[in-house]
Amino acid sequence: MSGKKKQLFRSWFCRIEHEIMLPFVTVGILVVCAFCAISxxxxxxxxxxDRKEYARTTIRGMEADIYYLQGKLREEEIRQKYNFYHDPAVRIMAADGTVITGDEEIPDGNMELLYADSGNSLGWRLEYWMDKKSFENAILEEQNYVIVGAVASLLVIVQVSVFLAWSLTKPIRSMGAACKKLDENKDGFREYSFPETARKDEIGQLARTFEDLLKNLDNYTKMEYTSRMSSALAHEIKNPLAGIRSGIQVLGGRAVKENEKLLCDSMLHEIDRVTGLINDLFTLSVKKENHRHVFPADAVLREVASIYAKECEQQNVTFETDCVACEVFxxxxxxxxxxxxxxxxxxxxxSRDGTGKIRLSVSSDGGMTTFCVSDNGKGMNEEELKRAREPFYTKSINGVGLGxxxxxxxxxxxxxxxxMESAPGCGTTVRLIFESRDEHEKGTDR
Known part of the structure; x- marks a missing residue:
C-alpha cells in the first residue's frame, strides 16, 4: 500500500464517527458469528x-430378531433373510468374515461407524455406518434459517451502528467545523449555533457549553486586552494627568476672561472623565481582593441618593428612593x-424634559437583600439586553460600555x-441581590 493510500486510510479510520461505528460493527459480527457457530x-x-441412539436401537432390534429366528430357522435361512436388508447403513458380517449385507468395503473418510455389536448367538458382527458428508449437508440445510437470520442481523447491526455513530458525533462534528471556521475567520463568534443544544443528554450539555463559550469568546478577548492595556496605561497616563490637572487649576484661578474660565473647567471635566475611564479599566481587568462584611444597606443607599438627587434635580429628572432598615453582606x-x-x-x-424618572430602593426578604435601580428611559431590545454585560458594548454616544x-x-x-429587565420604550430595571446578615451567619454556622 502506497504512502498516499495509507494516509487516506488513516484519515478515514481516525474520523470520530468511524471510530465509534467500527467497534459496534466488529462486536456485532463477532456476536452473530458466535451465535451461528453455537447453533x-x-x-x-x-x-x-439421535443418530447414534437410532443405530444402537436398530442393532439391538436385529439381535433380538436373530435370537428369535435361531430357534425356528437354520442359519442359512436367516442369512438369506438378511441378504436384502432395507437399511443401507447396516452392514452384517458372518463369523467367517463374509459380508451378508452391506458394502464389501467401507470407504475411508466419508463413513463413520456409529454402533457395532457381535454378541449374538450366531457370532455375526452387526454394524451401523453413517455417511458424514450427507449428515453434515442435512445439518446445514436444517440451519438455513439460522444463516438467513444471521445475515439479516448483520445488516441491522451495520445500519444501527452507522445511525448511532453519525447521530452521536453530529454535534461534535458541528463543533469541529465551527472551530475550523473560527480558525479561518477570527470574528463573528455569535454567528455559530448548534441545534444539538436542545438535547437533554451529555452531548446537549457539551453543545450548550461550547456555544456559550463561542458567544463569550470575544468577551474573554476584550478582558485580556483590557487587562494588558490598563496595566500599560496606568503609569503612563495617570501621573501626567494629575500634573496636567493641577496646572489647569492654577491657570483657571488666574484666568480673567469668562471664556477662558469655561475652557479650563471643560478641560478639567475631560481630564476627570479620562481618569474615571482608567479607573474603570482597572476595576474591570484587575480582580482585587474585596473585604466583605455586614453593613447597613439603607445607610449606603441614602448616601448614594444624596449625591444623585441634586444632579437629577439639575437635569430635570425625578428621583425617588424607597428603603427599609436592613443589612447586607x-x-x-x-x-x-x-x-x-x-x-x-x-x-x-x-429624557430631560421633566418626564424622566429614576427610582432607587432596597428591601430584604427571605434572608436576601435586594437593591433595585429602575428608570423609564428608552430601554433595551432583546439583543442589547443579552449583550449589556459585555465590556465595550454600547450604543450610547456618551459611554464606552464599561458600566x-x-x-x-x-x-x-x-x-x-x-x-435585568428591559424593553424598548419601557425603561430598564436592574436588581442586585445579596445575602443579608442572618443568611450569612447561617452559612458560617454550617
Missing part, C-alpha cells in the same frame, strides 16, 4: 446423538460603585446575583 454445533451434536466600597454605575446609566437613558460590565464583575466578586 450449528448444538444442532450437529444433538442430531449425532458585601464589600461596602464596591457596593457604592455598583450603584453609581447603575444610576449613571439610568441618567443617560432618561454594566464592571457591575457584573463586582457582583460576582461579592457572590451576588444581578437580574
Amino acid at each position: 450449528v454445533y448444538n444442532g450437529y451434536t444433538e442430531k449425532l446423538k 458585601a464589600d461596602e466600597n464596591e457596593m457604592r460603585q455598583m450603584l453609581y454605575n447603575l444610576l449613571t446609566n439610568s441618567m443617560r437613558a432618561v 454594566l460590565a464592571i457591575v457584573n464583575r463586582l457582583i460576582e466578586q461579592n457572590h451576588g446575583k444581578m437580574e
Whole structure:
C-alpha cells in the first residue's frame, strides 16, 4: 500500500464517527458469528446423538430378531433373510468374515461407524455406518434459517451502528467545523449555533457549553486586552494627568476672561472623565481582593441618593428612593460603585424634559437583600439586553460600555446575583441581590 493510500486510510479510520461505528460493527459480527457457530454445533451434536441412539436401537432390534429366528430357522435361512436388508447403513458380517449385507468395503473418510455389536448367538458382527458428508449437508440445510437470520442481523447491526455513530458525533462534528471556521475567520463568534443544544443528554450539555463559550469568546478577548492595556496605561497616563490637572487649576484661578474660565473647567471635566475611564479599566481587568462584611444597606443607599438627587434635580429628572432598615453582606466600597454605575446609566437613558424618572430602593426578604435601580428611559431590545454585560458594548454616544460590565464583575466578586429587565420604550430595571446578615451567619454556622 502506497504512502498516499495509507494516509487516506488513516484519515478515514481516525474520523470520530468511524471510530465509534467500527467497534459496534466488529462486536456485532463477532456476536452473530458466535451465535451461528453455537447453533450449528448444538444442532450437529444433538442430531449425532439421535443418530447414534437410532443405530444402537436398530442393532439391538436385529439381535433380538436373530435370537428369535435361531430357534425356528437354520442359519442359512436367516442369512438369506438378511441378504436384502432395507437399511443401507447396516452392514452384517458372518463369523467367517463374509459380508451378508452391506458394502464389501467401507470407504475411508466419508463413513463413520456409529454402533457395532457381535454378541449374538450366531457370532455375526452387526454394524451401523453413517455417511458424514450427507449428515453434515442435512445439518446445514436444517440451519438455513439460522444463516438467513444471521445475515439479516448483520445488516441491522451495520445500519444501527452507522445511525448511532453519525447521530452521536453530529454535534461534535458541528463543533469541529465551527472551530475550523473560527480558525479561518477570527470574528463573528455569535454567528455559530448548534441545534444539538436542545438535547437533554451529555452531548446537549457539551453543545450548550461550547456555544456559550463561542458567544463569550470575544468577551474573554476584550478582558485580556483590557487587562494588558490598563496595566500599560496606568503609569503612563495617570501621573501626567494629575500634573496636567493641577496646572489647569492654577491657570483657571488666574484666568480673567469668562471664556477662558469655561475652557479650563471643560478641560478639567475631560481630564476627570479620562481618569474615571482608567479607573474603570482597572476595576474591570484587575480582580482585587474585596473585604466583605455586614453593613447597613439603607445607610449606603441614602448616601448614594444624596449625591444623585441634586444632579437629577439639575437635569430635570425625578428621583425617588424607597428603603427599609436592613443589612447586607458585601464589600461596602464596591457596593457604592455598583450603584453609581447603575444610576449613571439610568441618567443617560432618561429624557430631560421633566418626564424622566429614576427610582432607587432596597428591601430584604427571605434572608436576601435586594437593591433595585429602575428608570423609564428608552430601554433595551432583546439583543442589547443579552449583550449589556459585555465590556465595550454600547450604543450610547456618551459611554464606552464599561458600566454594566464592571457591575457584573463586582457582583460576582461579592457572590451576588444581578437580574435585568428591559424593553424598548419601557425603561430598564436592574436588581442586585445579596445575602443579608442572618443568611450569612447561617452559612458560617454550617
